[in-house]
Amino acid sequence: MFDKVLIANRGEIALRVLRACKELGIATVAVHSTADANAMHVRLADESVCIGPPSAAQSYLNIPSLLSACEITGADAVHPGYGFLSENARFAEILRAHGISFIGPSPEHIRIMGDKIEAKRTVSRLGIPVVPGSDGGVTSEEEALGLAAEIGYPVLIKAAAGGGGRGMKVARDQGELRGALSAARGEAKAAFGDDAVYIEKYLATPRHIEVQILGDGKGGAIHLGERDCSLQRRHQKVWEEAPSPGLNAAARADIGARVAGAVSGLGYSGAGTVEFLYEDGNFYFIEMNTRLQVEHPVTEMITGIDLVNEQIRVASGAPLTIAQEDVTITGHAIECRINAENPETFRPSPGRIEYYYAPGGLGVRVDSAIYPGYTVPPYYDSLIGKLIVAGKTRNECLMRLKRALGEFVVGGVETTIPLFQRLVQERDIMDGRYDIHWLEEFLARQTADQS
Numbered sequence: 001m002f003d004k005v006l007i008a009n010r011g012e013i014a015l016r017v018l019r020a021c022k023e024l025g026i027a028t029v030a031v032h033s034t035a036d037a038n039a040m041h042v043r044l045a046d047e048s049v050c051i052g053p054p055s056a057a058q059s060y061l062n063i064p065s066l067l068s069a070c071e072i073t074g075a076d077a078v079h080p081g082y083g084f085l086s087e088n089a090r091f092a093e094i095l096r097a098h099g100i101s102f103i104g105p106s107p108e109h110i111r112i113m114g115d116k117i118e119a120k121r122t123v124s125r126l127g128i129p130v131v132p133g134s135d136g137g138v139t140s141e142e143e144a145l146g147l148a149a150e151i152g153y154p155v156l157i158k159a160a161a162g163g164g165g166r167g168m169k170v171a172r173d174q175g176e177l178r179g180a181l182s183a184a185r186g187e188a189k190a191a192f193g194d195d196a197v198y199i200e201k202y203l204a205t206p207r208h209i210e211v212q213i214l215g216d217g218k219g220g221a222i223h224l225g226e227r228d229c230s231l232q233r234r235h236q237k238v239w240e241e242a243p244s245p246g247l248n249a250a251a252r253a254d255i256g257a258r259v260a261g262a263v264s265g266l267g268y269s270g271a272g273t274v275e276f277l278y279e280d281g282n283f284y285f286i287e288m289n290t291r292l293q294v295e296h297p298v299t300e301m302i303t304g305i306d307l308v309n310e311q312i313r314v315a316s317g318a319p320l321t322i323a324q325e326d327v328t329i330t331g332h333a334i335e336c337r338i339n340a341e342n343p344e345t346f347r348p349s350p351g352r353i354e355y356y357y358a359p360g361g362l363g364v365r366v367d368s369a370i371y372p373g374y375t376v377p378p379y380y381d382s383l384i385g386k387l388i389v390a391g392k393t394r395n396e397c398l399m400r401l402k403r404a405l406g407e408f409v410v411g412g413v414e415t416t417i418p419l420f421q422r423l424v425q426e427r428d429i430m431d432g433r434y435d436i437h438w439l440e441e442f443l444a445r446q447t448a449d450q451s
């Protein structure tokens with residue numbers, strides 16, 4: 001097992017990793033920008049190192065600074081959390097070259113899955129169904145028009161290097177496709193430094209369903225069921241739950257087994273998520289995330305498995321603590337992403353937390369790094385906490401969520417708590433009847449009602 005882990009992240013996820021390390025008896029090193037000197041992850045870590053000025057490019061993404069921090073503190077492993085350098089194959093490689101373990105998969109696996117064209121090809125070979133579309137990248141307009149005619153409109157142009165819901169363009173006919181292709185390439189180049197794009201059938205009413213997996217790096221792999229992350233705004237997840245209200249037991253078992261088989265075929269190591277769109281009883285792979293995800297707690301709540309603990313164990317060469325037959329799914333869990341934003345305009349609302357009261361009680365978990373007097377800096381994403389609630393049934397879970405949201409008080413900054421208070425009262429949400437467009441349509445209706 002590792003002696004000392006450096007956590008190359010901030011906010012709630014840095015705290016989440018720190019907690020897992022402490023429970024394993026591992027010493028922790030926090031890193032922080034000058035803007036985060038008073039952050040909770042810095043206060044709770046055994047040691048901390050300032051790695052640069054506020055801008056993420058100069059701090060949390062600054063590889064030389066992070067390496068120095070490892071050298072100074074003698075850390076023998078790095079946990080990247082999510083975002084920042086978590087899917088940066090180069091970072092994993094550099095750590096390896098310095099004899100420091102990266103708590104995540106191999107650089108090769110990160111690289112394959114980081115190129116969405118390559119990822120689709122790879123999983124398709126391993127028996128996973130993919131969204132119909134181009135076989136590889138698309139460069140010319142004639143090629144794009146020919147393909148779109150074959151798969152049928154509407155189509156979606158996506159960036160091979162895309163992420164965070166950026167760099168996607170829908171084209172409903174030939175005219176739109178002509179304009180969209182060059183625009184998408186330009187945007188992909190600007191955002192990701194790579195102008196490779198590909199074309200996919202645009203699915204009209206799918207759910208977003210993703211399967212959590214753990215691989216031991218030696219060909220062993222298990223799945224921990226699915227999460228439904230269909231409630232999205234601008235392709236960003238807002239509410240996640242497990243199990244999915246839209247899947248039956250047979251479909252669940254089938255996709256789980258197929259994904260675990262593919263991951264085992266890859267010899268994948270650590271935690272990963274295989275994402276699908278699910279429509280009319282069919283699964284279509286969209287991408288694999290080679291890291292811990294924001295929404296991992298809902299899986300932990302229904303399986304009782306500590307995903308970060310397993311990640312750390314596997315990275316240190318230890319076996320997984322559980323076999324597939326030991327994985328049982330009990331009850332239901334929902335996560336709400338609480339952002340420091342105006343709940344109607346979604347404008348970021350950084351600033352000082354004047355007062356704070358987090359809900360509690362049976363089945364309620366709050367993953368957050370804020371505290372009264374803490375100032376939410378304007379430099380990073382606006383997630384300030386996650387409210388995760390579990391119950392024996394989906395209905396109990398919803399009632400508990402409503403209760404917990406009513407107790408949650410954050411003063412000084414605006415938050416998205418009121419949005420969730422509206423959502424839990426919606427018939428479609430209560431019935432579990434929603435697809436990836438539901439939330440955008442709901443928000444559009446709200447805006448229309450007000451004007």
Ligand code: ADP
Nearest residue numbers: 162163164165166200201202203208235286436
């Ligand atoms: P990113 O890596 O940017 O998050 P994904 O490929 O994971 O991109 O897609 C993000 C979201 O975009 C999906 O959850 C879904 O809502 C939407 N999306 C992606 N591909 C399609 C598609 N072929 N048809 C319809 N919606 C899609």
